Amino acid sequence: MRPVEIACDESGSEGENLLGGETDVFAHAGVRMSWPEATACVREIRARIGSPAEEYKANHLLRAKHRPVLEWLLAPDGPLAGRGHVHLTDKTFFAVRAAVSLLAGPGTDALARTLHRTGPAAFGAARWQFFLTAFTSVLRLKPRRGVTTSPREFFVLVDELAGVPGEAGEIVALFRDGGERVTTYRERLAGDPGLVPVLDPLVPAVIHTVRHWSAAGTPVELVHDEQLALTAERVLQLKATLGPRLAGVRFVDSRTDARVQIADFLAGVARRIASDDLNGRGDPGLTTPLRSFVDAESVWDGPVG
Numbered sequence: 001m002r003p004v005e006i007a008c009d010e011s012g013s014e015g016e017n018l019l020g021g022e023t024d025v026f027a028h029a030g031v032r033m034s035w036p037e038a039t040a041c042v043r044e045i046r047a048r049i050g051s052p053a054e055e056y057k058a059n060h061l062l063r064a065k066h067r068p069v070l071e072w073l074l075a076p077d078g079p080l081a082g083r084g085h086v087h088l089t090d091k092t093f094f095a096v097r098a099a100v101s102l103l104a105g106p107g108t109d110a111l112a113r114t115l116h117r118t119g120p121a122a123f124g125a126a127r128w129q130f131f132l133t134a135f136t137s138v139l140r141l142k143p144r145r146g147v148t149t150s151p152r153e154f155f156v157l158v159d160e161l162a163g164v165p166g167e168a169g170e171i172v173a174l175f176r177d178g179g180e181r182v183t184t185y186r187e188r189l190a191g192d193p194g195l196v197p198v199l200d201p202l203v204p205a206v207i208h209t210v211r212h213w214s215a216a217g218t219p220v221e222l223v224h225d226e227q228l229a230l231t232a233e234r235v236l237q238l239k240a241t242l243g244p245r246l247a248g249v250r251f252v253d254s255r256t257d258a259r260v261q262i263a264d265f266l267a268g269v270a271r272r273i274a275s276d277d278l279n280g281r282g283d284p285g286l287t288t289p290l291r292s293f294v295d296a297e298s299v300w301d302g303p304v305g
Helices: 035-049 064-074 091-104 109-123 125-139 151-162 167-177 179-191 202-213 232-245 258-278 284-291
Strands: 004-011 025-031 084-090 220-225 246-252
Touching (some): 004 258, 025 091, 025 202, 035 064, 035 258, 064 258, 064 284, 084 091, 084 202, 084 258, 091 109, 091 125, 091 179, 109 167, 125 179, 151 167, 151 179, 202 220, 220 258, 232 246, 258 284
Parallel strands (some): 220 246
Antiparallel strands (some): 004 025, 025 084
């Protein structure tokens, strides 16, 4: 069966830097459009915006004066209807899920949601943030400058928080036996360049993108904007994970492929709309149409909007 080409791009990628970075949401978009359709869509966006810029980015569409263009792009009868898909990742929730999965064992998604919702109030916002930052530091072989926590220091912190009464403390108490898992993970990460770090949301998002577009049984070939994190080793791992669903991955410069430019637009506006919603600034006029594009398996605690 001939594979279908899906153009992809992302927004908010900062690798394993989930906390304290430039963005709090990661978005990966996939678009199924022909060259003529994508070219016509880019041309129409340029005409509607009327900017002399040679290359358009999502921030052009997000300007208040171009709100009608954004609404047209996301509308149920707009050019992306049935042709676009977005996988969203709330980076903080992603870190919580990683902590619960690694330290308490798999199949604990419900516990992760509970901890994500109750942790800030139970431990205090600053202490909770410090705890998550310490966890991400422990799992990174090259910690961020100025953010270094040893496994011993982290598990001392685990013991402290485990003593806090309530659900959050009870869940953190399950982490006490996770020291060996942390050691094993760090050893595997050091010895296997193809291993996908548990703190990097890119590869899981790509997997969901492929699963979405191959759901009807048609294999997918990704035409992806150049992305250094998708190394040859990780592409091989993607193929091993997805099997016949993924026919291949080809990297292009977004400036040379109108389809990838459309994916760039969708990823960028989705990230900003979702981030505003996450921080209590949600705009129903944008979150409602965006919802039809969002993957149901997004790493998100509750619906967008």
